[in-house]
Amino acid sequence: MTVPPTPASLVTIPASEGLEKIAEVIARDGGVIVKDFLCPDLLKEVMDGLEPHFKTRTTWKSKATHGELGNDFFPEGSIRLYALMSKIPEQLTKVLRLPLWNGIMSRFLDDEYYSYTGENFLSQKSGHMIGSTAALRLVPGAQRQPLHRDQLAYLTRYDPERPLTTPMLGCLIAGTKCTKKNGATLVIPGSHLWGPDRSPKLEECTYAEMEPGSALFTLGSTYHGAGENKCDQSDPDALRTLIAVFGQRDYLRPDQDEVLTTPLEIAQSLPDDILKLMGYYKAVGGVGYVEDHQHPIELMRAETGVFGKLGSGVNGKTA
Secondary structure: OOOOOOOOOOOEEEHHHOHHHHHHHHHHHOEEEEEOOOOHHHHHHHHHHHHHHHOOOOOOOOOOOHHHHOOOOOOOOEEEEEOHHHOOHHHHHHHHOOHHHHHHHHHHHOOEEEEEEOOEEEEEEOOEEEEEEEEEEEOOOOOOOOOEOHHHHHOOOOOOOOOOOOOEEEEEEEOOOEOOOOOOOEEOOOHHHOOOOOOOOHHHOEEOOEOOOOEEEEEOOOOEEOOOOOOOOOOOOOOEEEEEEEEEEOOOOOOOOHHHHOOHHHHOOOOHHHHHHHOOOOOOOOOOOEOOOEOHHHHHOOOOOOOOOOOOOHHHOOO
16 A cells, blocks of 8 residues: 655744745745734734625636636635735735835845946846735635646746746735635645646645735745635634735836837727737736736726726626
């Protein structure tokens, strides 16, 4: 009888330990849980701001991601809020200004670069920016998500010569208690060092169980996925809520933003092949989405015909 291997453990470090120790564990394991990442007051502000928006949503049924991620990437049983800056701007601003969030993002996403302009030596350091924001709630009966690497959206593969290089870094903040029973995130520590030909196995996973206010940081190359919510409706911890505040390298965008610089009335008159070149369609991996993973062109062509008025889904319908 073959005994399954014991999964590698996921380290939990208090936020008070500081950036150096946290970054060391991320580099070694591909991820870490930071305890007390948000103080209780800020966590309450964030959750109080999100609750009215959750009440307007139904469980996820959108097919917007089927083209790039497959039909089962977001299983039924999750309630999802995207674009949090449009929903809780004051609270999210406070999170984004946390020195520890910026320190971790800077450590793994900021680059040193140099070149010459003529005979002038030019030294530069790139920065980081928001990759995506979302509030992710699992209700009882929610199914497990396929194990994946978040950097798949950027079509990035592991480079053995630069093992810690990733286009983005995940940050999942526990808005509620996260347990194995209610769908805590499954993580495979060490998988950020795997080549592209090794597939993840469920028996290699550990669970990112967290108290409210803790945060799971993972490199874009680390395999993970949402767990299954096996709770009953009566369970006091039946709802599992995570707040995603992901970062990415700040140069991963067009040199000139044609979407923002071209007046809407001109864009509406242009053919699809030109709109695709301008950025009105998601990339093949799904980056560049709006709202519930729709193409920006869908927002432009919504019944309102006005940017930012799409509501909770295409044509104002819940996706």
